[in-house]
Amino acid sequence: MITPHLHPTPESLHPSLWRASQLAHSSARCVDTGYPTLSSQLPGGGWPTGTLIDLLVQQAGIGELRLLRPALAAAASRRIVLLQPPHAPQALALAALGLPPSQLVWIRSTRSADTLWAAEQVLRSGSCGALLLWQNHARSESLRRLHLAAQCGETLFFMFRPLAAAQDASPSPLRLSLRPAAGGLDIGFVKRRGPQRDAPLFLPLSLPLTSSLLQQRHASLDRPLPVPLTARGVLPELVQ
Template structure:
C-alpha cells in the first residue's frame, strides 16, 4: 500500500530561492577534512607542511630547504656519502649540541671508527651524554637501532648501515613514527639509486673551502636543484687558521695562475723573444 505525503494545503510549496554565496567565502562542506589530515596532504610543487616536530640542523640555509625547518622527528633521515665517518660530526654537531644542552642523550650505533673524544669536545659535545654501541654485523646494527627506536629513550639516534635492504629500511621507518627524536642513518653514496622509505634523503660531500656540500635527493616538496654550501670548519681549527687558509681554493687557483703565466711568458735560453733561435 503506497502512502503519498503532502502538505496541509494540499499543494507542494514552491522551492525556496537559493541565496548566492558571497564572493571570497566558501560554504561549509560536511566532508571537510580535519586539520591533521589537511596538514598531511601536499602538492608536489610546494613544500610540505610538517605533521611532526622538527629539530633545527643549526644551518640556516639547510633549515630553509627542509620541510618544517629542520631534521624531522618521528621519521627516518638518510645521509649518503662516499666515505663514512668523514663529515657526520660536522653535519650533526650543531643539532647535537642543542640536545646535549637539554640533558638528552645521543646514541651512536656501529660507527666504522671510534669517536674521537678531543674532537667531540671541540665541537661542544659532552662525552657524558654520548652512548656508543659497537655493533659490527649488519643484523646486530639493525636490531640495536630498532630496539632503541622502540624504546624512545634518546634525543637523537645516529646509525651506520652500509648494507640494508629496502624492506629493512621500511621496517625502521614504521617504527620511527613513534620515536620523538630524529633518527639519522648514514649510508654509502651508491644507495642513491635504491628505493627507500625514508621521507628525507640527502647527499653530502666536502669542498675545498671547509664547506659541506648538500644536495637533497628526496624531501616532502619540489625537487632540489644544485647544492647547498654550508660553512663548517672542524672544531679546534677555526681559531688558528689564517684568513687565507680558510679559502684553500683561492690559493690553489692563484698557484695555477702563476704557473700558467710563467710557462707562457718564459723564453728558452739562447732564443730572443718573438724570434726563433739561429740554427748551428
C-alpha cells in the first residue's frame, strides 16, 4: 500500500513560519484594534502583546493616540506609561479618549540612555498594560534589547519614531507608517508577517468629544498630568 505524500503546513513545522500569500498566525495574545478593517490586515487579528510595535509617524499629533484608543482603553485596568511624549499630556484630552488620568504615568528624561533604560525596566516588570515610547533615534542594539524585554510579559508596546526610520532595520515584526489624511489616517504596512501590501489603508478616525466633557463640568481635567516622574526614579512606583 502506498501512503500518500503529506504536505505539512508551515505553522506545524514552526510557529514563526507562514505562507507568503497569507497572514501569519500570531503566537502572542493580541488586543483588538477596535477597527475591523485594520484588524483584518494584522497577523493574529490585532495588536500583538509582548513585542515591539514600530509606528512611524509623519509628525506628532496626527491621530496616533486616537488610533490606539480602543486598545489602550482595554489595557487601562493596569497602568499605561507615556515615556518621553513630544508634548505634555493633557488630562482632558486623554479622558476624552476614554483613558482615566489616574491610570496614566508620565515619564520624562533628559538623556536618551535613561529613556531606553526606563522602557526596558517597565517592560521587564510586567506591571503595566501598555507602554508608549517616543524616540527620534534608536540604535539597532537598543531596539533588540527592547524587543527582548517586551517578550518578558504581555505589555502592549508601541514605539513612535519618524517616517525616515522606515529605512532602518528593526527586529519589530510589525511596522506601520502613519500619515494624516482627511478624516483619518493613511496606514502603510512597512513590515508584517504576511503578504506585502503596497497600497495604504485609509482608516477614518472620529474626533474626541472634548467639548461635551467640558460642558459636563470636567474643567478640572483641562490641565497637564501631574509632574512627570524621572526615568531613573520610576521603578519604585511601577515595580512592586
